[in-house]
Amino acid sequence: xxxxxxxxxxxxxxxxxxxxxxxxxxxxxxxxxxxxxxxxxxxxxxxxxxxxxxxxxxxxxxxxxxxxxxxxxxxxxxxxxxxxxxxxxxxxxxxxxxxxxxxxxxxxxxxxxxxxxxxxxxxxxxxxxxxxxxxxxxxxxxxxxxxxxxxxxxxxxxxxxxxxxxxxxxxxxxxxxxxxxxxxxxxxxxxxxxxxxxxxxxxxxxxxxxxxxxxxxxxxxxxxxxxxxxxxxxxxxxxxxxxxxxxxxxxxxxxxxxxxxxxxxxxxxxxxxxxxxxxxxxxxxxxxxxxxxxxxxxxxxxxxxxxxxxxxxxxxxxxxxxxxxxxxxxxxxxxxxxxxxxxxxxxxxxxxxxxxxxxxxxxxxxxxxxxxxxxxxxxxxxxxxxxxxxxxxxxxxxxxxxxxxxxxxxxxxxxxxxxxxxxxxxxxxxxxxxxxxxxxxxxxxxxxxxxxxxxxxxxxxxxxxxxxxxxxxxxxxxxxxxxxxxxxxxxxxxxxxxxxxxxxxxxxxxxxxxxxxxxxxxxxxxxxxxxxxxxxxxxx
Numbered sequence: 353x354x355x356x357x358x359x360x361x362x363x364x365x366x367x368x369x370x371x372x373x374x375x376x377x378x379x380x381x382x383x384x385x386x387x388x389x390x391x392x393x394x395x396x397x398x399x400x401x402x403x404x405x406x407x408x409x410x411x412x413x414x415x416x417x418x419x420x421x422x423x424x425x426x427x428x429x430x431x432x433x434x435x436x437x438x439x440x441x442x443x444x445x446x447x448x449x450x451x452x453x454x455x456x457x458x459x460x461x462x463x464x465x466x467x468x469x470x471x472x473x474x475x476x477x478x479x480x481x482x483x484x485x486x487x488x489x490x491x492x493x494x495x496x497x498x499x500x501x502x503x504x505x506x507x508x509x510x511x512x513x514x515x516x517x518x519x520x521x522x523x524x525x526x527x528x529x530x531x532x533x534x535x536x537x538x539x540x541x542x543x544x545x546x547x548x549x550x551x552x553x554x555x556x557x558x559x560x561x562x563x564x565x566x567x568x569x570x571x572x573x574x575x576x577x578x579x580x581x582x583x584x585x586x587x588x589x590x591x592x593x594x595x596x597x598x599x600x601x602x603x604x605x606x607x608x609x610x611x612x613x614x615x616x617x618x619x620x621x622x623x624x625x626x627x628x629x630x631x632x633x634x635x636x637x638x639x640x641x642x643x644x645x646x647x648x649x650x651x652x653x654x655x656x657x658x659x660x661x662x663x664x665x666x667x668x669x670x671x672x673x674x675x676x677x678x679x680x681x682x683x684x685x686x687x688x689x690x691x692x693x694x695x696x697x698x699x700x701x702x703x704x705x706x707x708x709x710x711x712x713x714x715x716x717x718x719x720x721x722x723x724x725x726x727x728x729x730x731x732x733x734x735x736x737x738x739x740x741x742x743x744x745x746x747x748x749x750x751x752x753x754x755x756x757x758x759x760x761x762x763x764x765x766x767x768x769x770x771x772x773x774x775x776x777x778x779x780x781x782x783x784x785x786x787x788x789x790x791x792x793x794x795x796x797x798x799x800x801x802x803x804x805x806x807x808x809x810x811x812x813x814x815x816x817x818x819x820x821x822x823x824x825x826x827x828x829x830x831x832x833x834x835x836x837x838x839x840x841x842x843x844x845x846x847x848x849x850x851x852x853x854x855x856x857x858x859x860x861x862x863x864x865x866x867x868x869x870x871x872x873x874x875x876x877x878x879x880x881x882x883x884x885x886x887x888x889x890x891x892x
Contacts, residue, residue: 384461384464384465387464387469387470387471387472388460388461388464388471388472388473389471389472389473390473391473391483391486391487394436394471394473394487395486395487397471398434398436398487400488401488401490401518401519403490405432405433405434406431406432406433406434406490406491407432407433407434407436407487407489407490407491408428408429408431408432408434408435408436408489408490408491408492408493408523409435409436409437409438409480409483409484409487409489409491409492409493410424410425410428410435410436410437410438410492410493411437411438411439411440411475411480411483411492412438412439412440413439413440413445413452413459414437414439414459414462414463415445415452415454415459416454417462417463417466422466423525423526424493424495424525425437425466425468425469426468427493427525427526428491428493428523428525429468429469431491431493431523432490432491434470434471435468435469435470435471436470436471436472436473436487436489437463437466437469437471437472437473438472438473438474438475438480438483439456439459439460439463439472439473439474439475440456440475440478441456441474441475441476441477442455442456442816443778443815443816444475444477444478454548455548455551455552455818456474457551457555458547458548458551460472460474479507479510480511481510481511481514484511484514484515484520485514488518488520489520490520490521491520491521491522491523492511492515492520492521492522492523493522493523493524493525494508494511494522494523494524494525495524495525496524496525496526508522545801545820545821546885546888546889548818548819548820549819549820549855549885549889550889552817552819552851552855553851553855555814556849556851556852558849558851558852558855560882560885560886560889562852563852563855563856563882564879564882566843566846566847566852566856567625567626567856567875567878567879568875569846570625570626570627570842570843570846570875571626571627572626572627572628573626573627573628573707573708573842573845573846574627574628574630574705574706574707574708575619575622575627575628575629575630575706575707575708575709575710575841575842576629576630576631576632576700576701576704576706576708576709576710577615577618577619577622577629577630577631577632577710577712578615578632578633578697578700578701578709578710578711578712578718578727579614579615579618579632579633579710579711579712579713579714579718579719580614580615580633580634580666580712580713580714580715580716580717580718580719581612581613581614581615581616581633581634581635581644581657581665581666582612582613582614582615582616582666582667582668582714582716583610583611583612583613583640583643583644583665583666583667583668584610584611584612584613584668584670584830584831584869584870585608585609585610585611585667585668585669585670586608586609586610586669586670586672586868586869587605587607587608587669587670587671587672588606588607588608588609588672588673589603589604589605589606589671589672589673590603590604590606590673590674591603591604591673591674592604601678603671603673603678608669609869610640610643611869611870611871612643612644612647612648612870613668613830613831613834613870614666614712614714614716614834615631615633615710615712615714616631616633616644616647616648617831617834617870617872618710618712618834618837618838619631619648619651619653620648620651620653620870620872621834621835621837621838621839621860621872621873622838622841622842623651623652623653623872624651624872624873624874624875625838625839625842625873625874625875625878626875627708627842628654629652629653629654630653630654630656630704630706631648631653631654631655631656631657632656632657632658632697632700632701632704633656633657633658633718634657634658634659634660634663634689634693634717634718635657635658635659635660635665636659636660636661636663636664636665637659637661638664638665640664640665640666640667640683641657641659641665644657644665645657651872656700656704658693658696658697660689660690660693662685663684663685663687663717664683664684664685666682666683666684666714666716667682667683667684668680668681668682668683668684669681669682669683684716685717686715686716686717687717688717688720688722688723689717689718689723694723694726694727697718697727697730698726698727698729698730699730701727701730701731702730702731702732706735707736707845708736708738708841708842708845709731709735709736709737709738710738710739710740710837710841711724711727711737711738711739711740711741711753712739712740712834712837713739713740713741713742713748713753714742714748715741715742715747715748719741719748719752721749721752724752724753725752728753728754736757736841736844736845737753737755737756737757737758738756738757738758738759738760738837738841739753739756739758739759739760740759740760740761740833740834740837741753741761741765742762742765742833747768748765748768749768749769750765750766750769750784750788751769751770751784751787751788753788753790754788754789755789755790756788756790756791757790757791757792757844757845758790758791758792758793758794758840758841758844758853759784759788759790759792759793759794760793760794760796760833760836760837760840760857761784761793761795761796762795762796762797762798762833763777763780763795763796763797763798766780766781766784766795767780769784769787770783770784770787777795777797777803778803778816780795781793781795781803781805781816782805782816784805785805791806791807792804792805792806792807792844792850792853793805793806794836794840794850794853794854794857796832796833796836796861798821798829799821799823799826800820800821801818801819801820801821801858802818802819802836802854802857802858803816803817803818804816804817804818804819804850804851804854806850817850817851817854819854819855819858821858821861821862822858822859822861822862822863822881822885823861823862823865823866824862824866824884825866826865826866827865827866827867827868828865828867828868828869829865830870831864831869831870832861832862832864832865833861834864834870835857835860835861835863835864835873836857836858836860836861837857838857838860838873839853839856839857839859839860839873839878840853840854840856840857840858840860841853841857843856843857856878859878859881859882859885860873860878862881863877863878863881
């Protein structure tokens, strides 16, 4: 990650073994490090056929190891001397949305911890055919369901063909204990978020001290936000009753709170993180515009707002009674900005010196199919470009922002852009990443966390990473994506590391969810969140 990472706190990191997947404390590593192997290492250990010790191989996903798996592995071990458990790599699992639930590194360790398993390999191929040919096990164990009723599955037939070609044999294990990983996960997903985070950070050579150090280096970074301002209002009322003659709900006004939202809160998040922020937006000639200017100037944001007296400043007013949001009243005009205003935005984009340029698109007039390409042409060469395009109530399309360094859509926005309602999340992200021609994609998945797809060498299997949500208690999820956008953008520009950016962005989103209204996420709040997660991760 370069000079931006402080390596002073890394005494706890351990040597990476094999293909770079096992990392744990020294005592635990002693028991398992000799089991997880690459295919080449395994071939060297077991030797060619004929062998003095019979090798039997099992293959599967093993997402959650259950009694059916244990019975399968025990039976297989009883038929040979050395049991090799082969598991499918993450990128080839398409069983259901967000699967595998447990990453391949942890799945490998789970199998290695079983006494009956002698060796574990992670298969980088979509099927085990290549490894069967290379390892040439004496036996290949399959579950009973692949051979019941004398009906052989076509994929199993392919495996049998390779085995018979060199003299191997397929064994079908009994089906007296039947469980389903999918059913168990859907019934009660295991909470392994901290374990997954630990694995990811160790694999990427990141420590909690690194995260703290990076936060301190945000100070002085320059950010230019271009986007739609929204004033989010909350009108709190008390229930009086209903009218007897008409179905009209009657409430009594108590008080009203307003917050700067939309691209405005992105600017405030960036300023709270320590950046020097310039904000380009369009405002109406009204009280909400005055409120926005006063609020952002008080926060230290440099305002370059453009007045459009023909439209109101966008306001979204939620009517809340006894904790329930009864109604939302929007005051807005979604007409496309005029050519004159668009030209002013282009001048500001071209003339503002910045480290990070963010297009924060809420589809309230600034960005649309015709203006996006014009605004993009104003960007100077080499500027770090980030975009977020929301479709909560409007039709934005993240694919209009081509060739950006970072895009941060949510799942709904990705599906809308691709016209894809059916694909699982991972292939959805793969398709969006390719079509957007971006360098890093952070796909927001709500309470399921985020999936980051990144540019990697062709031979590197770590093209994506899943990070679970860091929310302790959801109070108001509105604005979480804006916090993620701000912190992940600064971190990615500063470090060039998309995992660091994803972790810090996800932490900021978690903090934002824990408060009512759009409140800027401060560095102090981020430090406390890092401290809290570290205490759990390191059992402090």
